[in-house]
Amino acid sequence: MFYFKKKLIYLKKQHISVKKIFYIIFFLILFLILIFFYKKYEKNKNNALYESMQNWENMQKNLEKFEYSKRYKIQKNKNNYTIFILLGMAKINIENNEYDAALLNLKKALSLSKDLNLKSLISLRLARLMLQQNDTENAKIILDNINYPGWKELALYILNHDIHFEKNI
Secondary structure (H helix, E strand, O other), rough: OOHHHHHHHHHHOOOOHHHHHHHHHHHHHHHHHHHHHHHHHHHHHHHHHHHHHHHHHHHHHHHHHHHHHHHHHHHHHHHHHHHHHHHHHHHHHHOOOHHHHHHHHHHHHHHHHHOHHHHHHHHHHHHHHHHHHHHHHHHHHHHOOOOOHHHHHHHHHHHHHHHHHHOOO
């Protein structure tokens, strides 16, 4: 106790008050607590990002294995989820250079779709795939059948740009 009194007297001589020391220690502890919680936040944020990326990769792997498509074929669902799965399968088929399977999936998705926006989107993808396979006649027929506003302009652009551009080459 005597030692602390000497220290306190020494500190008073140095013009450092106990109040200042208290504030310094308080803010130092507060700063350390903030750093601790910030690091914990960063770790949790990275874990959440990692988990969401893992979930996305698992979904892609399952789609590549056609687990989702088999389940929807068994249930014979004719809703938008089935159409989105068929679009995903077509994308995977195109990435794997399986163009015939992609055409079948797109045509099936087109036949199941009831929404005009979705039909127009699928028709554009189908026409693009046919153009990649140099099937311009069928692509032109599909693009001419798109009549929904907004999509018609895209179809006309593809008709004027891609089909006529190929003829000039």
